[in-house]
Amino acid sequence: MAGSTMNALTKYPHLFAPLDLGFTQLKNRVLMGSMHTGLEDVENAGERMAAFFAERARGGVGMIITGGISPSPAGGRGAKLTNDAEVATHRIVTDAVHAADKDVKIVMQILHSGALAGTPDCVAPSAIKSRIGAFVPNELDGDGVEGQIENFVRCATLAQAAGYDGVEIIGSAGYLISTFLVEKTNQRTDEWGGSWENRMRFAVEIVRRTRAAVGPNFIVVFRISAMDMLQGGLAWDEVVSLGKAIEAAGASIISTHFCWHEAQVPTIATMVPRAAFAGVTGRLRKELGIPLITSNRINMPDVAEAVLAAGDADLVSMARPMLADADLIKKTLEGREDEINTCIACNQACLDHTFTGRMTSCLVNPRACRETELKIEPAATTKRIAVVGAGPAGLAYATTAAQRGHKVTLFDAADEIGGQFNLAKRIPGKEEFVETLRYFRRMIDVYGITLKLGMRVDAASLKAGGFDEVVVATGIAPRRPDIAGIDHPKAVSYVDVITGRATVGQKVAIMGAGGIGFDVAELITHKGVSAAMDISVFAKEWGIDFKNHPRGGVTGVEPVVESSGREVTLLQRKAGAPGKGLGKTTGWTHRLTLQRRGVQMMGGVEYVRIDDEGLHTLVNGEPVLFDVDTVIICAGQLPARDLYDALVAEGVNASLIGGAFEASELDAKRAINQATELAIAA
Structure with a gap:
């Protein structure tokens, strides 16, 4: 020391x-x-x-x-x-x-x-x-x-x-x-x-x-x-x-x-x-x-x-x-x-909570401000626990349970830990998310967790493994809306866009204006160095003059944000302006950035079909065709619960956490908090 x-x-x-x-x-x-x-x-x-x-x-x-x-x-x-x-x-x-x-x-x-x-x-x-x-x-x-x-x-x-x-x-x-x-x-x-x-x-x-x-x-x-x-x-x-x-x-x-x-x-x-x-x-x-x-x-x-x-x-x-x-x-x-x-x-858990009158905490550390409630103490009885899914929920559960002395094996079908964080870290402005994955990867070693990547497990193998408990953190599957032409070549999943597996055209419609829709819009309209990685780019994008320090520090000229040049329309079924469900203290920044890149946003859209002409919709009951090359599907998620259901059918003691538990909107804050609370009680 x-x-x-x-x-x-x-x-x-x-x-x-x-x-x-x-x-x-x-x-x-x-x-x-x-x-x-x-x-x-x-x-x-x-x-x-x-x-x-x-x-x-x-x-x-x-x-x-x-x-x-x-x-x-x-x-x-x-x-x-x-x-x-x-x-x-x-x-x-x-x-x-x-x-x-x-x-x-x-x-x-x-x-x-x-x-x-x-x-x-x-x-x-x-x-x-x-x-x-x-x-x-x-x-x-x-x-x-x-x-x-x-x-x-x-x-x-x-x-x-x-x-x-x-x-x-x-x-x-x-x-x-x-x-x-x-x-x-x-x-x-x-x-x-x-x-x-x-x-x-x-x-x-x-x-x-x-x-x-x-x-x-x-x-x-x-x-x-x-x-x-x-x-x-x-x-x-x-x-x-x-x-x-x-x-x-x-x-x-x-x-x-x-x-x-x-x-x-x-x-x-x-x-x-x-x-x-x-x-x-x-x-x-x-x-x-x-x-x-x-x-x-x-x-x-x-x-x-x-x-x-x-x-x-x-x-x-x-x-x-x-x-x-x-x-x-x-x-x-x-x-x-x-x-x-x-x-x-x-x-998400600090300032967003503060400015909405809720107790502050921390997305990556749910114990913050709850030190008298969430106490990580040695387990009375050591258990063998299998955790399936190495996304934020699975990682939080595995590391907390192992910290308490349980013998934890963590499985994931992918070849790296992280789950949805591996998508988030690719979005310009969210580069910091790699730090959370670095932290969890280190905790796996510190607490002696057995990590098995590239391994898809089923209920039978888990039952045969003799685990005292199985925690299912298998995450979500992107929802594919039931509309005509959903399999058309123009229609691509947000996962394929973020990972680079899909080609995105010049004219784009994004179906879904939740957090993922905004992230995808940021990704496909972005050009050049991420402002989060370069102070001069950041200053330019937000009209700050660090050199001359004018009154208030800002130039007073409308900032111009570099754009890829794509024509992008962000759509949602819900009436009203897209983006109202984003974070209290950061949502406005995402909306403003996209507006400065010329992204159009529209609510109250009913999706009809996708075909060679583009995306057919009804807006206020009137037919509207979006003549686009690419339709990116960001239409929500479904919980991936098949393994959990199979385990229950086999009589295995199983719990469900994270996106597999609730997938209405991807929420790492909720997932990590839920996982931590469950592991403390294990």
Whole structure:
């Protein structure tokens, strides 16, 4: 272990270097950034947050920043810290973290959501409704502004009393402080509006008065919007002058943020290149004298080390990666990087849950935020278990069951593990999916699972194998709609298109506009290097100007996305605009990208037949012919249950998981979660 640690210190010298803040020291340069998980709002919040954060503290991070805690009732619908009675819950959390590792610092984020608070009582500098806000905010008068500053300061002193090592004051993302900064949301004419000096006064006063209240030996982080990603945002000189003023007001660290929630630029989805925004932090770092944190799509230790080595930051925030793997830093220190369960930035169980009012978790790690419920403990009785199907569900079940001590044999008819993930990884913008397959392949070795690829098993052979249980994770079969001409040469399966076995013509109709339909449309209209793999291509596709940093960071010119030139129409039977069922926080990016490539989208389509002329349909009862060369069938899936039915008939103890259990829409989140829960109970 000592040798592995020494190797890690040599391999990642910047990552594991301590950071001296004068009055205290961070043991390394990695922090778990703030995420609102929903744990803050549950009845037993203290115990559940304690378990969640303590597990990450044991996992090796140097600092943890909690989810946002409101300094006033009008600041948001979730957790708050506004009086002495609320301190006790937070003390449970800080005690647990410090007991897990006395050297880990835990910092509480103070978040006033302002116009995004989701309550009729929401407040802002001016009564200007956010594009994504539920209500027009109530404009603060002069006394109200002063009252909000006092709320921030009181919240910070209460956090100090609760045992936190510091606070982070969030001044970005379209929340209260940032709306004072930006002219289009601050139309005031008093001392809190008008000139830039007046607009930044609210933020500076909060930091100045907070530092005065908590004293010199307390971490104060300010989260600045280094690039708002929307027109009318901060200009670069304003970002710099604000940073300098915040430093002078007493901040210990500045954390850079890169969005307003209403901005139409993706910043943390899987289509965003790794560390895409770190250079902006690096530019600001040259202007300031206190440490800077960078964030967004830094999901592996080599990425973090490269950012630090380039001088782009003093600290890296790895928020969602700590959902995916609480032991990320510990594994790095021990030379086990290949065992890291990497965040693939899918957003499906984290941000999509957060923005729809559900408890946050993680697609690749369903235990995240459920540490008190899903405990992976040694099995009381060791069983011999056969798992048939090495897709996401089968892999999750096999590795969890083997981790508990069961003897697991994993079968798959294919010559590689992965199932539907082997299709997903081929879609431009989803390259990260290979990391999950790498992780599971390594876990097969770590936990001694017997892997048998290229082997199609039947009920008789499994029964003869003497297994105590058989878990069927055989996935799905693409549904072939019962329409005339479905066997016509123009009609091809999405599987054959994604794997390259089918030739796709110039004019294409896609039958089905679910997630697979959108993925296929992305694949066949894509041209050139994937934006997820090239920051310059990404910037061009989303209108970001990293070089000149115009106001808000965006050019204001409609981006042009390179296209293959195919004429593509995406169709669905359901009435309404296609894509409404896609992820809450990423669906709009897919729709917008395809629209910029000229993809036509249509709902309320009834499919009639496919023939030499193309695809015949009825739209609103009227015949419409789509004169196309290729019709790609993305018409849903059917569960592949034949093996399960045969096992039941043979009297074998069998369970059904994943797509074989429910195939209405491919859902790796549900499949992995279901498999993990079943394996924990095995």
